[in-house]
Amino acid sequence: xxxxxxxxWAMHACTMMAxxxxxxxxxxxxxxxxxxxxPKYMAKHLQALKRAGLAISTxxxxxGYRLAKRPxxxxxxxxxxxxxxxIPLFKCEExxxxxxxxxxxxxxxxxxxxxxxxLEAEGRYRKNLEAVSIMDINSRAAKNMPEQHAISILxxxxxxxxxxxx
Numbered sequence: 001x002x003x004x005x006x007x008x009w010a011m012h013a014c015t016m017m018a019x020x021x022x023x024x025x026x027x028x029x030x031x032x033x034x035x036x037x038x039p040k041y042m043a044k045h046l047q048a049l050k051r052a053g054l055a056i057s058t059x060x061x062x063x064g065y066r067l068a069k070r071p072x073x074x075x076x077x078x079x080x081x082x083x084x085x086x087i088p089l090f091k092c093e094e095x096x097x098x099x100x101x102x103x104x105x106x107x108x109x110x111x112x113x114x115x116x117x118x119l120e121a122e123g124r125y126r127k128n129l130e131a132v133s134i135m136d137i138n139s140r141a142a143k144n145m146p147e148q149h150a151i152s153i154l155x156x157x158x159x160x161x162x163x164x165x166x
Contacts, residue, residue, distance in 0.1 A: 006083045009037060010045045014079060014134045015141070017055065018071035019154060024161035025057075025064030034156065045083055052082030062162045071138065077129035089125070090118035 013031050020026060032042035046065050049055035056068045067074065092115035096103045111119060142150060 003080065004084050006041070006045045006048075007080045009035070009042060010049055010079050010083045011076060011134075011137070013042065013046060013065075014049070014054070014067065014071075014074060015138050016157065017065060017067045018134050018138055019157050020066055020161055021158065023164050025066045025164055026157070026161055027064040030064070030160040034160075048082050049079070052078065054078060054082055058164050064162055066164075067134075071135035072133050074134045075130045076132045076134075076137070077126055079134075080129060088119075089122050090115065092118075 012035060016031060016034065017026060028043040028046050029039045031046070032039040035042075046055055046057070050057050050065070050068075053068055054074055055065050057063065057065050092111060094108065094112070096112050097105055097108060110116075
């Protein structure tokens with residue numbers, strides 16, 4: 001299984017937006033610059049988060065992005081789905097119905113045992129990511145972060161954040 005790098009980028013962007021003071025936004029360029037990532041791609045992923053209802057954008061020169069929900073209400077699965085879509089990780093091609101000893105279509109009414117295992121695994125994977133929120137990730141990060149580093153992150157966010165227009 002391979003998860004697109006855009007999922008990682010979007011998750012990091014969400015962890016950062018979770019730290020924004022009330023009434024403030026961050027520009028896509030600022031988030032991209034913080035992680036040394038291409039601004040156009042960061043903007044693309046932030047737009048995907050917006051379409052999924054996970055982020056809100058404010059247009060204009062003082063505009064930017066912020067979370068649309070509380071960090072505790074945004075799961076890692078919802079971010080992954082917003083970026084990579086809801087396409088199943090495994091797609092059974094039903095090759096058991098091919099070749100010299102092909103299974104007849106009429107006896108292939110359920111998924112093959114291989115597809116069943118992958119579907120079960122994908123269900124567990126999804127459930128695990130649904131159980132972890134952006135707030136959980138920020139809490140985990142804070143446990144191992146030196147205090148001065150945490151302060152520098154918050155100072156950077158405060159310096160880059162702009163007030164939302166009334």
